[in-house]
Amino acid sequence: MESFSAAAKNEICQLPLDDCCVMAELCAITFVCGNLSISSSGVRMCYNTESKAVAKRIFDTLGRVLKLDAEVIVKENTLKKKNTYTVAAKDAPLLLRTLGIEGNLLTDARPPAYLVEKECCKTAMLRGAFLGGGTVSSPKKNYHFEFVVNSESFARLLRKLLEYFEIMAKIIRRKNNYVVYLNEGDSIVSLLALIGAHTSILNMENVRVLKEMRNNVNRAVNCETANINKTVNAAFAQLASIRIIERKIGIEKLSDSLRRAAVLRLENPEASLRELCELGDSTKSGMNHRFRKINQIAESLSKEDLP
Numbered sequence: 262m263e264s265f266s267a268a269a270k271n272e273i274c275q276l277p278l279d280d281c282c283v284m285a286e287l288c289a290i291t292f293v294c295g296n297l298s299i300s301s302s303g304v305r306m307c308y309n310t311e312s313k314a315v316a317k318r319i320f321d322t323l324g325r326v327l328k329l330d331a332e333v334i335v336k337e338n339t340l341k342k343k344n345t346y347t348v349a350a351k352d353a354p355l356l357l358r359t360l361g362i363e364g365n366l367l368t369d370a371r372p373p374a375y376l377v378e379k380e381c382c383k384t385a386m387l388r389g390a391f392l393g394g395g396t397v398s399s400p401k402k403n404y405h406f407e408f409v410v411n412s413e414s415f416a417r418l419l420r421k422l423l424e425y426f427e428i429m430a431k432i433i434r435r436k437n438n439y440v441v442y443l444n445e446g447d448s449i450v451s452l453l454a455l456i457g458a459h460t461s462i463l464n465m466e467n468v469r470v471l472k473e474m475r476n477n478v479n480r481a482v483n484c485e486t487a488n489i490n491k492t493v494n495a496a497f498a499q500l501a502s503i504r505i506i507e508r509k510i511g512i513e514k515l516s517d518s519l520r521r522a523a524v525l526r527l528e529n530p531e532a533s534l535r536e537l538c539e540l541g542d543s544t545k546s547g548m549n550h551r552f553r554k555i556n557q558i559a560e561s562l563s564k565e566d567l568p
């Protein structure tokens with residue numbers, strides 16, 4: 262099964278390459294995973310990645326959008342059952358000039374200011390850094406998102422861009438690299454939303470709600486496990502939906518009856534449907550109907566793109 266990171270990268274690579282932000286994205290990719298290599302035909306820029314989708318996106322950007330010569334080299338690794346892809350741009354100096362990068366990529370170079378002026382391009386810069394050198398761990402394990410970069414000045418720039426979007430990150434040194442990382446569920450969700458990994462967020466929210474519910478269940482005493490599990494499964498889906506609605510439009514946008522049901526569920530995460538009906542003075546079929554609507558709304562919202 263593909264990792265959580267790989268799934269997020271695949272998803273992001275489906276986003277259209279738009280003219281405005283494509284340079285910012287490639288610029289970030291160049292900072293995090295571009296390597297200069299000297300060959301008989303001159304200096305090339307090589308991008309190494311394990312993601313086929315990322316390799317294709319870099320290749321498309323170079324060729325179709327920037328009209329620069331490039332090729333893809335696939336290395337099979339039968340032991341790890343993973344391929345590595347190298348996208349090689351043939352004329353590195355021309356590429357760097359096109360992107361407006363001056364200085365040494367590993368130390369003092371910075372992207373040109375105009376590439377991070379607009380909000381959409383700031384986002385694209387973060388997206389590129391994730392595609393080229395980011396990982397996000399499966400929420401089933403722990404909450405951890407990181408960018409691994411060579412250059413300290415680029416690490417600082419990433420942290421500044423994140424701060425602009427009110428996402429707080431830390432930087433640590435790891436061997437020869439700088440790691441910009443986040444370790445809080447909420448900020449990771451914000452970042453994934455920003456860079457367009459919506460399905461990944463949905464998966465993450467589901468796991469998060471399940472974790473919270475399990476914690477609650479662990480605290481509950483004097484209850485039969487079987488009963489709790491049944492309640493948890495129903496409540497878990499409802500809470501996940503309510504959270505999505507809260508984040509996307511706010512629950513106050515729901516109709517009165519749906520909002521009352523949502524608030525009731527939020528205030529009583531462990532209650533069974535029967536208990537909710539008693540608390541909300543409603544019939545079982547009425548309550549069921551409301552949660553079905555809530556689930557539908559959440560589903561359609563999570564399919565929409567964020568602005």
Ligand SMILES: [Zn+2]
Nearest residue numbers: 281282381382
């Ligand atoms: Zn832009």
